[in-house]
Amino acid sequence: MNFLVVSKWGESLDIAYTIKQEGHAVKMFIEDKSSREIGYGFVTKVNDWKKHIDWASIIIFDYTGYGKICDELRNAGKLVFGGSEYTDLLELDRNFGQEELKKHKIKTLPSKEFFSFQEAISHVEKNPDAYVVKPCGETQDLKQLLFVGSDDKGTDVIRMLKAYEKSWGDNFGTFQLQRKVKGVEIAVAAFFNGTHFIQPYNISFEHKKFFPKELGVSTGEMGTSMFWSKNSPIFEITLGKFEATLAKKGFVGHIDINCIVNGNGIYPLEFTSRFGYPQIYIQRDGINEPLGTLFYKITSGQHLTIQTKKGFQVGAYMVVPPFPFKDKKSFELFSKDSVILFKKEMKEGVHPIHIKQLHSEWLITGNDGIALLVTGFGITMKDAQRMMQNRINNISINNSYYRTDIGDRWSEDSDKLRAWGLL
Structure with a gap:
């Protein structure tokens, strides 16, 4: 099939590259001009995605803000994986998102x-x-x-x-x-095929602070741990209540709701009505079927169950200066065009983020300093962490840094969640 990937910042390079490796034709457009080197050497890049609409079998939009375009393309008969005007509002207008939660009889803070x-x-x-x-x-x-x-x-x-x-x-x-309330921060996510949520659901735990033990500034995310589940009380009480509304609004894509849970209940915080980053990269390692085929099944409205790994998946960003801040001079001085070296030529579980490829070498580009997302999986969280760390140890990047405790909270969080009847 022909896949056209429309990206805001280039974050979906790993998705586009994976689909290409599966044998499909892929073209990628990046809206942000300063990020357009991302993906060079990995996939075919285009300067105007609209000229390739007729070529595309499936169009993937990787960020919020494209909802109106997605609705128009779906109405014109195209297979589109992305947002909608309604789901864009859920994420971008926090007040609207909270009001929608109340309309669906969901407890809010x-x-x-x-x-x-x-x-x-x-x-x-x-x-x-x-x-x-x-x-x-x-x-x-x-x-x-x-x-x-x-x-x-x-x-x-x-x-x-x-x-x-x-x-x-x-x-x-x-x-x-x-x-603010105290409790366990947990997210539940699912793919939606236009009429129904698709099982299993993805349960994840984000690590947003810069340093281990949740210290330092918020970065958006430094890494995530997760597992897949066919049943989730958190899903039923939150996302599950939106199924009829999302079907009515014509949504086809991926949606996530982040919550704080404690002994008093489940409190939704915010929606992510698109791919989560790094969530989608780690999910990909837990999905046991070709990504391109999966996107075709979802966008064509098929009812299915996603084949996923048992146990846990975990992933950590490897970043370079000036991350998590923006400073063009620092990035160009310390990081731009730095070579990523592999001690052994093993790239399984290594996801290129802000990377270009030149003469088979992976080079850092973009402007944010996010180089790679490295993942691991296993029957236990410790097994997944061990695999991830072994893969990180195989990689050499000048001035790189990453969190070493992604997944450590599980031992404590899982006890609390079980006590509250939420696992």
Whole structure:
């Protein structure tokens, strides 16, 4: 088949490259101009994806913001894997997402949307509590701006809001304050074929902070651990309630909902109505069937059960300076065009992220400093971690760094989840 991959930042290179290796024809377009070197030497790149619509058997969109285009293409009879106008709103407009959760009779945490920092500061002063600051719209792509307060009186949140006001002014856009609760952070995800969710569901645990033991700034993600399950109380109470609505809205793709759970219940935090990163790379290692065939089955509305590995999958990003920050000079000085060396020519479980290929060498490109995602799998979490670490040990990248504790929380989290009846 002919696959056209439309990417916002080049994050879906691994997907495009995998489908190509399975024997399909693949063309890839990257919207962000500064990221367009990504994928050179791996797949055929195009400068205008719209010129290749008729060529494509299936079109894959890898990010939010393309929902209206996806709806139009589906209505025109194309097989499309991606978002919809409705699911774009679920992710990008946090207030809309929370209202939709309430409409579907799903318990939510108290939250409020703000347009000015002074208004938000006054709210915290009048209602002292621990809060999470969540940017909305395009600003939420800057993951470092998400701030999780720890002070029960909200003094740290007030300090952070004042800092944002000083550095961003009116350019920050809208943001949400959500009351913080303690518990286990867990996400449930599923593929959707236009009418139904597809089993099994994916249960994952994100590691968002820069350093081990959840220290440092939020990065979006440094790694994830996961497993597949045909039954999930968390799915039934959250995502499962959206099946009829997603069918009505014509959604065909992948959707994830992140939650905090504790002994008092399940509290959805936010939607990701597209591929999750690095979630999709790790999922790929747990799926025991060709990715291209799977996308065809999903986009053509087939009812199926995905063949997946038993046990656990785990993955960690290998990154280079200036990650998790953006600094063009630092990136060009320390990281751009750095060669990725393999001590043994074994690339199984090694997923190229912001990479190009020249004379069979893998070189770092882009501008964010995310080089690779390295995965492992096993019947136990320890087995999966051991495989991942062995694969990382086979790789040499100048100035690279990564978290060494991805998956460690499972031993404690699993006990809590079992006690609460959620596994």
